[in-house]
Amino acid sequence: MGSVKDVLKKYGVYPHQIRKISERLYQVSDGQHVYALKQSRLTKNTVQKWEQIYHQAYALNLPNILPVYLTRQSDLYVKMDDSYYYVTPWIFEYQQSREQAITNGFETIGNIHAKTKQSISIDTDSILGNFRQYRQKNAELQNILLDYVSRFEQNRFMSPFELQVCTHYHVLTRLLPELDDHTVRFMNELESDQKWTYCLCHGHLTLSHFLHHRHTYLINWEQAAYDHAVFDLTTLLHGQVRHYDLSPEQLVELFSAYNRKNPLNTSEKHLLTIYLLDPAHYMSLIDNYVEHPEQQTMIKRTQLLQSAFHQLELGLKWSTLTQYDDIPESESESEA
Incomplete structure (x- = not known):
């Protein structure tokens, strides 16, 4: 859990609660907002293409692509221990057929x-x-x-x-x-x-x-x-x-x-x-x-x-x- 908190610090997020949802997904609450922290499967060979997708989503106004938060250094991800992490809003889903x-x-x-x-x-x-x-x-x-x-x-x-x-x-x-x-x-x-x-x-x-x-x-x-x-x-x-x-x-x-x-x-x-x-x-x-x-x-x-x-x-x-x-x-x- 220590590495998760270290990643969140890069975003200026200081959690009150962290729930591990799956092997690579965490739900994080700081008392005001709820975030999703993902330990991705990105590599040094794929992370640049992934970044381009989000730059294009912003440039082309694609609201259906869930946005990714920027770190304090304006990066889309944090690299730690050979893993790439990113943070998005946590979406509470509606029930539907x-x-x-x-x-x-x-x-x-x-x-x-x-x-x-x-x-x-x-x-x-x-x-x-x-x-x-x-x-x-x-x-x-x-x-x-x-x-x-x-x-x-x-x-x-x-x-x-x-x-x-x-x-x-x-x-x-x-x-x-x-x-x-x-x-x-x-x-x-x-x-x-x-x-x-x-x-x-x-x-x-x-x-x-x-x-x-x-x-x-x-x-x-x-x-x-x-x-x-x-x-x-x-x-x-x-x-x-x-x-x-x-x-x-x-x-x-x-x-x-x-x-x-x-x-x-x-x-x-x-x-x-x-x-x-x-x-x-x-x-x-x-x-x-x-x-x-x-x-x-x-x-x-x-x-x-x-x-x-x-x-x-x-x-x-x-x-x-x-x-x-x-x-x-x-x-x-x-x-x-």
């Missing part, structure tokens, strides 16, 4: 993405080349998955994990063509537009990082970077699937809150769907089961596989329920 929390979260990140969004013209050759390789890799997955299913079915008694894979197989056979269709349509959009958008991305976007008290704040910007908005959105949507209390249909409906702040264009819609349909994580769990069977318990493996499968189910529903402005090649050919 998960639907309202997600809506507020979508509005908040949509506002941040919109205010920081930039568009650049790009040479699409390398990007299109990467997506051609991606299509080829996904085309091979059907046979790889079929080989796994055939191998598992030869076992006299399948394990719970193997039974899951065999049960999921028919869904994956529907998913892969859907993924390829969106990949082709995204590539077509990119070829015709040749522009790429990027914005300030949180980098670790979970619902727990949104705090609601009259106003919605987003905290913990330690992994932030300028990147494509779909990376934040994929992380946030995947996180909601684990709770099982909201259907994909509800998530699609709630996502309109994001689109009101930062509407996605056609290529961005396809790119988001591609990430939601991407089976790489699901396949890696099967690979690990076959190659390193001793690494995890069966219960843990089945939980991870089921979670990954639910994420893919969200992708399939998302693909069906999202309105895209282009016409799939199969439809244009049938009309001709």
Whole structure:
């Protein structure tokens, strides 16, 4: 606790009460104000980028980013014993439903993405080349998955994990063509537009990082970077699937809150769907089961596989329920 008090002195804060909330978070009261003291995971290689985020938040007037207090020396952090500490106001949250929390979260990140969004013209050759390789890799997955299913079915008694894979197989056979269709349509959009958008991305976007008290704040910007908005959105949507209390249909409906702040264009819609349909994580769990069977318990493996499968189910529903402005090649050919 001594080091915590030493850090607080740098801010001119002399605490009456310090509560340890978690391994890296303290609630501090000086009798007049309540603060949050965070022992961050920042390093000498990342702290400068983190500082820039807060300078930009001030310059661009981003009120949804919870401000960080300055030390007496006007620094944003205190370095002590190889750790970086920073102090913010403590936000006492209002109780709200998960639907309202997600809506507020979508509005908040949509506002941040919109205010920081930039568009650049790009040479699409390398990007299109990467997506051609991606299509080829996904085309091979059907046979790889079929080989796994055939191998598992030869076992006299399948394990719970193997039974899951065999049960999921028919869904994956529907998913892969859907993924390829969106990949082709995204590539077509990119070829015709040749522009790429990027914005300030949180980098670790979970619902727990949104705090609601009259106003919605987003905290913990330690992994932030300028990147494509779909990376934040994929992380946030995947996180909601684990709770099982909201259907994909509800998530699609709630996502309109994001689109009101930062509407996605056609290529961005396809790119988001591609990430939601991407089976790489699901396949890696099967690979690990076959190659390193001793690494995890069966219960843990089945939980991870089921979670990954639910994420893919969200992708399939998302693909069906999202309105895209282009016409799939199969439809244009049938009309001709």
